[in-house]
Amino acid sequence: MANTKHYTELGLTNTRDIFKKAMAGGYAIPAYNFNNMEQLQGIIIGCVESKSPVILQVSGSARKYADPTFLPYMAMGAVQMVKALGAGIPITLHLDHGNTFELAKSCIDSGFSSVMLDGSHHPFEENAALTRQVVDYAHEREVTVEGELGVLAGVEDEVSHEVSHYTKPEEVEAFVEKTSVDSLAISIGTSHGAHKFKVKPGEEVPPLRFDILEEIEKRVPGFPIVLHGASSIEPEYVKMINAYGGKMDDAVGIPAEQLRRAAQSAVCKINIDSDGRLAMTAMIRKVFAENPAEFDPRKYLGSARDELIKMVKYKNEKVLGSANKA
Numbered sequence: 581m582a583n584t585k586h587y588t589e590l591g592l593t594n595t596r597d598i599f600k601k602a603m604a605g606g607y608a609i610p611a612y613n614f615n616n617m618e619q620l621q622g623i624i625i626g627c628v629e630s631k632s633p634v635i636l637q638v639s640g641s642a643r644k645y646a647d648p649t650f651l652p653y654m655a656m657g658a659v660q661m662v663k664a665l666g667a668g669i670p671i672t673l674h675l676d677h678g679n680t681f682e683l684a685k686s687c688i689d690s691g692f693s694s695v696m697l698d699g700s701h702h703p704f705e706e707n708a709a710l711t712r713q714v715v716d717y718a719h720e721r722e723v724t725v726e727g728e729l730g731v732l733a734g735v736e737d738e739v740s741h742e743v744s745h746y747t748k749p750e751e752v753e754a755f756v757e758k759t760s761v762d763s764l765a766i767s768i769g770t771s772h773g774a775h776k777f778k779v780k781p782g783e784e785v786p787p788l789r790f791d792i793l794e795e796i797e798k799r800v801p802g803f804p805i806v807l808h809g810a811s812s813i814e815p816e817y818v819k820m821i822n823a824y825g826g827k828m829d830d831a832v833g834i835p836a837e838q839l840r841r842a843a844q845s846a847v848c849k850i851n852i853d854s855d856g857r858l859a860m861t862a863m864i865r866k867v868f869a870e871n872p873a874e875f876d877p878r879k880y881l882g883s884a885r886d887e888l889i890k891m892v893k894y895k896n897e898k899v900l901g902s903a904n905k906a
């Protein structure tokens with residue numbers, strides 16, 4: 581690759597120190613997905629204003645959308661903006677759901693400081709071998725790696741599964757040992773997308789399997805655990821979207837109390853994608869509905885960015901506990 585650069589040249593950090601501090605402090609680092617400028621700025625400003633470390637994450641298709649050459653410079657722009665604001669929050673650029681060695685390598689070579697290799701759809705041995713291959717390449721360059729055991733239900737950019745398969749705690753030790761991964765995504769009942777559970781109005785969503793999480797913590801004490809599919813699908817945004825012409829009737833997510841409990845455990849990273857999408861979509865719909873003649877993108881994208889800042893601050897302060905930890 582002609583344009584090879586190391587993440588330190590962009591001013592980014594890997595996840596080693598931030599996870600160590602999160603583990604000791606009983607909170608989780610937010611990992612927000614982005615693919616455009618307003619999302620990126622909303623996330624960064626929200627994290628600066630709440631003084632939180634942040635993991636900026638992109639899926640393979642989000643990287644393609646933003647352009648693989650352009651993307652690292654977006655992260656670099658975020659780092660420079662944070663400096664200009666006089667804030668010193670650590671910023672990680674992370675590949676979400678990498679599915680091949682080549683994709684992970686390409687991200688590492690272009691300046692990512694952390695990558696996920698999701699081999700969870702493969703049998704254990706294949707998953708471990710593929711993850712190990714990425715770890716070997718990544719660790720030579722001080723890049724950290726997230727693996728995955730167990731399958732989440734739901735639909736995300738790179739993954740789609742009908743049913744979830746909970747992580748088997750008895751496989752975790754061997755996987756961590758064989759692969760030398762730095763963190764592990766597990767499946768305990770969270771789910772990708774905006775329609776996480778099929779419940780009737782007023783019905784409770786099924787609780788996360790904290791018993792599995794506790795069993796995993798016992799087997800690999802102090803090892804950083806990651807929760808995917810952990811958006812709450814904030815009802816106020818779903819309501820707004822529906823009120824302004826959208827249609828998201830049975831959207832439900834993970835209640836904030838359960839995420840708070842997870843953040844205090846070995847869970848060091850909580851992924852939030854859908855909630856950011858909902859916040860922006862709700863505001864864009866509102867602006868268009870109330871101002872049908874509006875055609876300046878700054879008016880609707882600017883409102884969307886402002887709402888995302890609010891949402892990020894709320895998550896960091898009230899759910900993950902990462903505020904004031906930068």
Ligand SMILES: [Zn+2]
Nearest residue numbers: 677736808809
């Ligand atoms: Zn995911």
